[in-house]
Amino acid sequence: xxxxxxxxxxxxxxxxxxxxxxxxxxxxxxxxxxxxxxxxxxxxxxxxxxxxxxxxxxxxxxxxxxxxxxxxxxxxxxxxxxxxxxxxxxxxxxxxxxxxxxxxxxxxxxxxxxxxxxxxxxxxxxxxxxxxxxxxxxxxxxxxxxxx
Numbered sequence: 435x436x437x438x439x440x441x442x443x444x445x446x447x448x449x450x451x452x453x454x455x456x457x458x459x460x461x462x463x464x465x466x467x468x469x470x471x472x473x474x475x476x477x478x479x480x481x482x483x484x485x486x487x488x489x490x491x492x493x494x495x496x497x498x499x500x501x502x503x504x505x506x507x508x509x510x511x512x513x514x515x516x517x518x519x520x521x522x523x524x525x526x527x528x529x530x531x532x533x534x535x536x537x538x539x540x541x542x543x544x545x546x547x548x549x550x551x552x553x554x555x556x557x558x559x560x561x562x563x564x565x566x567x568x569x570x571x572x573x574x575x576x577x578x579x580x581x582x
Contacts, residue, residue: 440509441464448564502518525567
């Protein structure tokens with residue numbers, strides 16, 4: 435079991451939790467279009483600057499028994515189909531049962547933004563969000579460890 439991280443948008447406190455959790459798993463891989471400081475001995479993939487290159491690198495390698503941390507809902511949809519466990523940095527676990535609605539909301543808000551409409555985005559990332567992430571990650575690691 436490895437933890438793959440779509441690292442471009444992953445907050446540092448969540449990265450720190452992932453690094454601690456990686457000691458219990460087969461390690462962590464951070465994929466981004468730029469170097470991410472402070473990832474210690476974990477693997478860092480610097481991907482080309484093209485849109486989706488980090489997403490594609492993760493999607494090509496992650497599969498059943500792996501965990502992926504991403505805010506990217508279309509990437510989450512791709513990964514759930516492969517059998518990977520996927521969650522965002524706020525602890526929301528993506529699954530086949532909830533991705534349709536999440537993709538629909540995402541596409542709607544992207545459409546609003548493209549048409550110049552302003553909308554509220556989740557900007558706060560505090561103790562509550564970090565705890566929810568840590569708890570969800572721990573549950574996924576425990577569940578996947580038992581499945582082996």
